[in-house]
Amino acid sequence: MKKIIEIEHLTKEYKEKKAIDDLSFNVYEGEILGLLGPNGSGKSTTINCILSLLNFQKGSIQIFGQEMTPSSYEIKKEIGVVFQEVAVFEELTVYENIDYFCGLYIKNKEQRKQLIEDAIQLVGLEQYKKFYPKQLSGGLLRRLNIACGIAHKPKLIFFDEPTVAVDPQSRNNILSGIETLRKNGATIIYTTHYMEEVEIICDRVMILDHGKIIASGTISELKKLTQIEEKVTVEILGLLEKEINKMKELQNVIDVNYQNGLLIITYKKGENNLPKLMEYFKKNKINYQKIYSERPTLNDVFLELTGKELRD
Numbered sequence: 001m002k003k004i005i006e007i008e009h010l011t012k013e014y015k016e017k018k019a020i021d022d023l024s025f026n027v028y029e030g031e032i033l034g035l036l037g038p039n040g041s042g043k044s045t046t047i048n049c050i051l052s053l054l055n056f057q058k059g060s061i062q063i064f065g066q067e068m069t070p071s072s073y074e075i076k077k078e079i080g081v082v083f084q085e086v087a088v089f090e091e092l093t094v095y096e097n098i099d100y101f102c103g104l105y106i107k108n109k110e111q112r113k114q115l116i117e118d119a120i121q122l123v124g125l126e127q128y129k130k131f132y133p134k135q136l137s138g139g140l141l142r143r144l145n146i147a148c149g150i151a152h153k154p155k156l157i158f159f160d161e162p163t164v165a166v167d168p169q170s171r172n173n174i175l176s177g178i179e180t181l182r183k184n185g186a187t188i189i190y191t192t193h194y195m196e197e198v199e200i201i202c203d204r205v206m207i208l209d210h211g212k213i214i215a216s217g218t219i220s221e222l223k224k225l226t227q228i229e230e231k232v233t234v235e236i237l238g239l240l241e242k243e244i245n246k247m248k249e250l251q252n253v254i255d256v257n258y259q260n261g262l263l264i265i266t267y268k269k270g271e272n273n274l275p276k277l278m279e280y281f282k283k284n285k286i287n288y289q290k291i292y293s294e295r296p297t298l299n300d301v302f303l304e305l306t307g308k309e310l311r312d
């Protein structure tokens with residue numbers, strides 16, 4: 001596999017604070033690599049260092065086999081960035097904004113026309129070409145921000161939390177747009193603190209905490225890091241302490257948690273956990289409303305590695 005980015009021992013400190021602590025990793029051609037971590041874990045700082053927008057104390061960064069520096073203009077031409085904060089011109093329309101950003105890379109006007117149309121189509125803004133940013137909802141504005149960052153068809157694209165505070169429709173549109181970009185040959189780095197998104201689109205994930213990689217691999221490799229095999233959630237009222245303690249003794253059970261009428265039982269590998277639990281409820285005359293079983297999530301992995309939740 002061809003390496004598109006190679007990072008070795010990257011360390012970035014702001015005054016006393018170590019924002020990135022000795023990061024080393026590669027990004028391979030054609031993959032969507034997820035950087036997953038809670039707020040403040042160092043995702044944006046990592047991206048900004050890779051892009052040479054921030055200087056750093058230690059480490060080396062190579063992109064397309066060459067050292068990346070603030071004046072690496074040939075490398076920068078092939079890169080697209082969608083920053084965490086939306087940055088568009090209020091006085092330009094949707095079409096004019098994309099034209100402006102694309103024009104920074106592509107001087108030929110005719111060639112640009114097609115690129116702008118492709119970008120508008122990718123993010124689904126066909127109906128809004130003549131709208132000004134102020135007239136767009138938060139989700140549509142994010143989609144414009146994306147179109148501006150990718151219209152020049154870069155080979156390498158960075159997305160920094162592109163779905164924060166967007167409606168579900170825009171979120172789906174953004175995620176499927178990113179998959180299309182990859183299908184068309186781009187290599188993508190995607191940061192988020194939403195583990196669900198990483199599970200949907202990323203081939204490989206690095207989990208960051210306090211500027212360090214605490215785990216990395218494919219989704220299934222990461223899930224093997226937790227001993228949890230299955231999680232059963234039950235809506236149940238007025239469960240007594242002694243009933244909870246009895247459940248802790250059931251076969252394959254790792255842990256039992258009961259809060260606000262929600263019982264969560266985590267199981268290690270074993271068969272028929274759910275039917276056996278339903279049978280147990282029946283035998284002990286315990287009534288419940290809903291019951292469902294899930295596989296462990298990346299949040300469970302994060303919780304086991306760090307002792308805290310990944311969610312907001």
Ligand SMILES: Nc1ncnc2c1ncn2[C@@H]1O[C@H](COP(=O)(O)OP(=O)(O)O)[C@@H](O)[C@H]1O
Nearest residue numbers: 014017019037038039040041042043044045046
């Ligand atoms: N300009 C700055 N000056 C000082 N500290 C900063 C600055 N930018 C970020 N930090 C700190 O560096 C850490 C990593 O921040 P950041 O990379 O923005 O995290 P993330 O993108 O994962 O939310 C945080 O503790 C943050 O407070």
Ligand SMILES: [Mg+2]
Nearest residue numbers: 043044045084
């Ligand atoms: Mg950030």
